[in-house]
Amino acid sequence: MNTSTDYVVETCNLSKSYGAVQAVQDVNFKLSSNEVVGLLGDNGAGKTTLIRMISGAEKPTGGQIMLRGEPVEMQSPRDAMRAGIETIHQYNSTVGTMSVAENIFLGREMLAGRIGNFGILRRSEMRRLAEASLGNVGFHLRSPDAQVGELSGGQRQGVAIARALQFQSKIMILDEPTNHISVKETNNVIDFTKNLPNRGYSGIFISHNLGHVFDCCSRIVVMSRGRIVADEKSEALTISKIESLL
Structure with a gap:
C-alpha cells in the first residue's frame, strides 16, 4: 500500500473557488513515481484548474499540495519548475x-x-x-x-x-499535447509519453482523445463538476464507462 512518501505529487482536499464559483472541490489526486496518469473531464470539469494549481499558475483556496511527501506552497510556475515540474501546453509553451x-x-x-x-x-x-x-x-x-x-x-x-x-x-504535465498535429508527430508524442516511466519520469496526460489516453496511461482519473468521479487502473475502465461519467 502506498504512503504519502511514495507519491511524487499528492493533493489533499485541494479546492479552488472564483467568488461563488467552486472550480475544484476537495480533490485528492495522487501521482506515483514512474507513472503516467490520464486526467480526463469535459470543459469546466476542473482538470485545467487542478493542473494550474499543481504547476504554480493558480493558488489554492483550500487544501494542500505535497511533493515527494513534503507540503509545498508554490507562488509561481517558476517555483514549480525549480521543484522539477514542467507543463507542456498545446501551443503556448514556446516563443x-x-x-x-x-x-x-x-x-x-x-x-x-x-x-x-x-x-x-x-x-x-x-x-x-x-x-x-x-x-x-x-x-x-x-x-x-x-x-x-x-x-x-x-x-x-x-x-x-x-x-x-x-x-x-521529473514530473511532466502534458496538456492536450496531440491536438492539431500530424499522425507521425502524434505517434512521437504518444511513444515518448508511454516511455516516461522507463526513463525515470512521471507524467499527467490530459487529452480529449480517449484512445490516446488508453495508449499511454496506466491509470485514469476522471473529473466532473470540480470533483474526482473515477480513479482506476486503465484496464478496469472502458471508453463507454468514461463517457458515462463525463
Missing part, C-alpha cells in the same frame, strides 16, 4: 520569435560571464545541448537555430518536451 535553442534554455540560459549588467551566452554549447535533447525525444530538426514560429505544431511540442528533459524535470 515563436526565438530559436529552438533559445526556447529550450529560456529563463535558464548558460552564461560564460558578464560585462556590467549583460550576460555573455554560451551559444555554441546551448545549440549542441538543444540538438542532443531533441534527438533524445525523437525529434530531429534541421537546425537548433531555426525559429520556432516556422515549425509545425508537433515540432514545437518536441521543443517543449526537450526543454523539460534538458532540465531534468
